Amino acid sequence: MSYKISVDTGGTFTDVIVSDESGNENIGKALTTPNRIFDGMRNALKSAAFDRDISLEELLSAGKLLIYGTTRATNAIITESVAKTAFITTKGFPDTLVVKEGGKYNPHDFSSDFPTPYIARHNTFELEERIDSLGNQVIPFNYNQALDLCKEINRRGFKAVAVCFLWSIANSDHEKEMARILSDNLPDLPYTLSHELIPVVREYRRASATAIDASLKPLMQSHLYDLEKDLRCSGYSGDILVSTIAGGCSDIKSLIDKPIYTVNSGPAMAPIAGLEFSKLEGCGEDIIVCDTGGTTFDVGLVRDGNLAFTRDTWLGQPYIGHLLGISSVDVRSVGAGGGSIAWVDEGGLMRIGPNSAGAQPGPACYGQGGTDATVSDAAAILGYLNPDFFLGGQMTLDVKAAEKSIELIANKINLSSHLTAWKILTLSSDLMMKAISDITINEGFDPREGSIVAGGGAAGINIMNIAKELGCHRVIIPKLASALSASGMQFADIVAEETLSLVTTSESFDFEGVNNVLCKLQNKLEAFKASMTLYSDVPYEIDYIAEARYIGQVWELDTPLPNKRFLQQSDLKSFVDKFHHVHQRVFEVRDEGSPVEIMSWKARLSIKLDIVKSYNSDVTKAELPSFSQKRNCWFGGLEPISTPIYKGSDIPVGSVIKGPAVIEEPTTTIVVYPNMVTKISISGNYIIDILEK
Incomplete structure (x- = not known):
């Protein structure tokens, strides 16, 4: 037996999916360990191996292909922990990264200053050279000045260099000459040339992509090679690929050459999974894909069976953040995940995010010292989460700590704890709906005409209410919903x-x-x-x-x-x-x-790297088992409702569950609200129909 393994390292959890030659899949999940990523990966792999009744060593030794998705590059950019990078550009154009594209997040705010450039102005170097738009040399390349720049770059201890001349896309000779000089004089210094990375019109986009790519090279080279070493030392001998923002995966060497493609590479896999699950369930090829993680809510769009792509992926707010510039899967994110923190502003209004409790210390209910109220804490005191069955029983939730964190917010807005928790959930849903509107209505897609495929550990908490507000009548929550991005890697091709x-x-x-x-x-x-x-x-x-x-x-x-x-x-x-x-x-x-x-x-x-999926097609109408217990759950009213609780493993395919109900899977919880019905499909996925009152 050989295995295909996919790993998605998120901000809060590391997800693993293992599939075998027969198409059988199972999931492993563990808290991400930011200080040493492989520790969290190993814990998640152990969880997946345990579920198959094999050891970690047996799983790794039988592994044929491992696909890895990481947030390392994204986090490095956001936290400004990338390599110290020099930016070399045409004389007369040193402010490209400062001016950006001239837009403002708030066009009516005339007091706003220039946004912070990705590479500081004092780390930008101008070189005498000029090519015109037709590729003709206007000003010769200044060889002596280029040599002086190399000396200055070495003296100031730069770790990478980005080279972006004005019209290198029309004639790349000058950028190639600069590359030769860098290689001869600073042979160990990585660099990126704009005409090789992104040979397109629009100066800022090319400059921004080049700067980001160069700054990530030292970091990602170390990270990916260390990961490969850790896997080999643990007994894995199969092939290793890395997911990319282009909607596929590639080999380590290619991504060390172009590490910008690892930015947001995990979320880019979710639309791939969404498309496959929608086709599997016969729900068409126009779908909205939502991935609710611990830190963010990510949403993507699939139209006519094709992923949506964009060159407008910003890290941070549009116009004042940093633009990737490369063609990438269009995924919009908001800080409204399970770990997003609720707070009250100076005007007394409650807000959600963008700060997150992350994996350490995590939400208060994790019992790891966190005190801030989060979306997960709200779900815990509303009765949606089973304290003794979180992560399939691997973690026990501290509901009292969650109640204390919610009370701090409740006292500030003069509401009861349960009503405050409901408001937290409602507010996070509003943020999620805005993200969905940005990628659907603003792109000419009517949400009422598509289905939603929802994943992520927190997806089942409120996605049904979101669908109802948007007018969507059907939601698909895969059996392996909590690892939607890792599922996408199982379906992904090698893409260049x-x-x-x-x-x-x-x-x-x-x-x-x-x-x-x-x-x-x-x-x-x-x-x-x-x-x-x-x-x-x-x-x-x-x-x-x-x-x-x-x-x-x-x-x-x-x-x-x-x-x-x-x-x-x-x-x-x-x-x-x-x-x-x-x-x-x-x-x-x-x-x-x-x-x-x-x-x-x-x-x-x-x-193509497809694995054939096989499901039992011999399905008769199943008799719904008795619920394991009842629990008081709040659904926005002043009083709780005694709600049936079902274990996902006890529900046969073909079953129909009417809300209100709660379905507990080892790695996710699905809340079936009143006036909603869930069916379990042949493949074991949950199909939720939103009924009209």
């Missing part, structure tokens, strides 16, 4: 993406130039495929996408190419028709009389 810029329009289309660009993209991706020697016989496909817009618009829409090359006029017409369709889907309007402008071209390689 390349981009090149060539601006052209449908009126004066550059057939030869575009086809040359598409050939270059294909050659790059096939070279990557050839480097993956362990997967040389695995099927793969390459998809091509244009970033296009109507002339005069500011932003582009990803438009899949109907044909892999533009050989005749009909190929161009098919593409233009496809763009009109995409534009209408997003904005509810199409302008067939306007020419289409293409700014960049992308190619996406997918190497």
Whole structure:
């Protein structure tokens, strides 16, 4: 028996899913250990091995493939603990990272100063060189000045260098010359060249991505190599891949070269899992994917069976945070997870997040010294959580500590503890609904027309009420909901993406130039495929996408190419028709009389790593077992309701449970509110129907 293992290291919990050759899956979960990530991973792996009645050593020795997702890069950026990085740019353009794109989070606040740049202004170096937009040299590369810069960088102890010249995407000779000088004079210093990482128009996006990537190289090289060493020393001899924000996974070497793709790589896996679970349950290919973790609530969108991508992923608030710039799975996050802290502002209004209790000390109910009231504490005193069955009995919740933490908030707003807890849950739900609205309604998607796939350890607490407010009539909570991102890794392919810029329009289309660009993209991706020697016989496909817009618009829409090359006029017409369709889907309007402008071209390689899932299809209508007990639960009223409590392991497939009820799984709890019905599908997932009153 061999195993495929996926590991998602979150801010609070580390999730593990193990699948075998028959498609059987089980979950392991443990608290994340920030000081040494492998300790938490090992504890989660032990939990998964114990569930299979094997030892950790047996699990690892039989492991064939391990896919790892991490928050290390994201946390390093947020906490400003990345490597000290120098930024080298064209003379006359030192403020690119300061000015950013000129937007403001609050456009009416005229007192706000420039946002903090990712690399400080005093760590920015200007170099005499200039290429114009056509690729012609305007000012020669100043070789002597470049040598002086190397000496200064060495003297000041920089650990990485980001190089971003103004028009390197039109002619990369000057960036390549700078790279040669850095390699000759500072051979151990990692660097990133903008034309290699993100060769697209828009100076700030390219500069920001280059700076972030360079600053992560020392950190992620150490982290990923240390992880590999720990796994090998523990007896694992299989292949190791790492999940990426591009919606797939890749090998360690590739991600050490481009570590920016590990940022937000865990949340990017949830939409992949959501799509697979929705298809499995016959709920269509238009879905909202929600992942409620201990620290954040992440939401993604799948339309027509395709993941949504964006180049507008900000770390921090839009316009004042830091822009990734690379094409990435569109996942929006708010600080409203199970560990998000409730507090009262100076005006007496209660708020939730963005601060989180994390894994240490965690919510007050964890009994690890935490005193701040959190969403999990609210769920505990509302009666939703079983103190003796948290994490399948691995942890015992301290309900009295939770009550004390809630009382501190209740006294400030003059409400009872239970009503305060309900308000905390309601307020966190409001924040989650706003995140869903941002990625659905604002993108032309009506939530009433799709289903919700919900995951994360805290997903089952309030997702049904959120769905009801949004008008969604169906929610899918997978059996392994608490590890949705880790589930996504089980379905993920090896993915690589390349981009090149060539601006052209449908009126004066550059057939030869575009086809040359598409050939270059294909050659790059096939070279990557050839480097993956362990997967040389695995099927793969390459998809091509244009970033296009109507002339005069500011932003582009990803438009899949109907044909892999533009050989005749009909190929161009098919593409233009496809763009009109995409534009209408997003904005509810199409302008067939306007020419289409293409700014960049992308190619996406997918190497298939599917594992066949097998489920028992011999299902008859099951008789619902007796509930194990009843517990007083509050659902917004002044008095509790005596609520049936079911153990998930006792419920046969085909069962129907009417709310109010609580279903306890080892790693999650599902609250079935009044006027809601849950069915257990053939695959063991929970399908919740929101009934009209």
